Amino acid sequence: MPLDHQLEAMFAGQPEWPPVRNFPIDALRDAVRSSSVQLPPPAVTLASVDDRTIPGPAGEIPVRIYTPEGAGPFPLIVYFHGGGFVVGDLDTQDMIARGLSAGAESVVVSVGYRLAPEHKFPAAFEDSWAAVQWTAANATKLAGDAALMAVAGDSAGGVIASACGLLAKKAGAPKLSAILNWYGPGIHPIPAEGSAIEFADGPVLRLDDAHFFWDMFITDDADYQDFRASPMKASSHEGLPPTFIASAECDPIRDAVEAYGPVLEQAGVKVEMQRYPGMVHGFVSWVGFLPGAQAAMADACAFAKMQFAASRRNA
Known part of the structure; x- marks a missing residue:
């Protein structure tokens, strides 16, 4: 499975990212933030981008609200950033939220949920669910339509969206x-098989990195049985909304991501699954310049628009 030639060239000119266990948490966050905010955003134009806070279960939650050009009311998408529940913020995946707002022609509410290890499971989910409820309750003020809502996320944020x-x-x-x-994987801990073995040493994300992030997040192994940590373990998946699942070919957690699709399909849920050749974990953050990331963004936005149109017809 060859790495995408553009990524191969990009990585050839950079030192290898060390295992995350080698970093103190503050240094890891600083390193991720520094590298992320230097990435170019997608070439899109939005009507506005506004920061504010909203009430949460443990205090104020920072959010960033992206409003597309045009006349509302718009669909609403609540977006959750990746980072293993340990790193990331409203800035590190700002480029994804921008692309999503413009491409899906939707108001996007990006959520700065609490991070581990200071805030263990299920703090991130509690903040994120509060943000979903707040967005629905304030749809009109956001120039949005509460009848047209979706949730979205990358990596850890994808787990949150599923939950x-x-x-x-x-x-x-x-x-x-x-x-x-x-x-975002459907199961934790990541099973030691398939892609987890093939790409255990990366590139970008190592299998041990994924385990480290979850070690920082959970209190004990019992947390893995909670559907918020492992959406596949929910008692029922019937009645869930149509779901778009994107995986990266060269990613140790690829198989754990893709495993959720058949579970949903067996429950009668409409699922679109796409595996992006040559891509690595986190690749959508490169939407500003990487064709594979641009394809994954376009596919997700097209899926969202199709489902919003269906919701309008069925209203």
């Missing part, structure tokens, strides 16, 4: 039109 879909189904509201998941 919020299950939480919304359990609560009966809000009614979500779609779930968009870029390489």
Whole structure:
């Protein structure tokens, strides 16, 4: 499985990223932030980008609200950044939120949920679910349509998006039109088989890195049985909204990402699964210049727009 030639050339000119266990948490966050904010954003134009805070279960939650050009009310997408529940913030995946807002022609509410190890499981999920509820309750103020909502995330954020879909189904509201998941695994811990062995040493993400992040996040192994940590372990998946799942070919957690699709299909959920050749974990962050990332963004946005259109027809 060859690495994408553009990524291969990019990595050839850079020192190898060391295992994350070698970093103190603050240094790891600084390194990820420094490298992320230097990435170019996608060439899109938005009407506005605004920062604010919203009420959360343990205090104020920072959010960033992206509004597309045009006349609302727009669909609403609540987006959760990746980073293993340990790193990342509103800036590190700002480029993804921008691309999503413009491409899906939707108001995107990006959520700065609490991070581990200071805030263990399930803090990130509690903040994120609060943000979904707040977005639905404030749809009109956001120039949005509460009847047209989706959740989205990359990596750890994809796990959060999957969990919020299950939480919304359990609560009966809000009614979500779609779930968009870029390489968020459906099961934890990551099974030591298939892609986990083939790409155990990366590139970019090592299998041990994934285990380290979860070691920082969970309190004990019992947390893995919770559907918020392992969406595949929910008692039922029936009635979930249509789900888009993107995986990266050269990613140790690829098989754990893709394993969720058949579970959903068996429950009667409409699923679109795409594996992106030559891509590595985290590749959508390179949407500003990498064709594979641009394809994954375009596919997710097209899926969201298709589901929003279906929701309008069925209203």
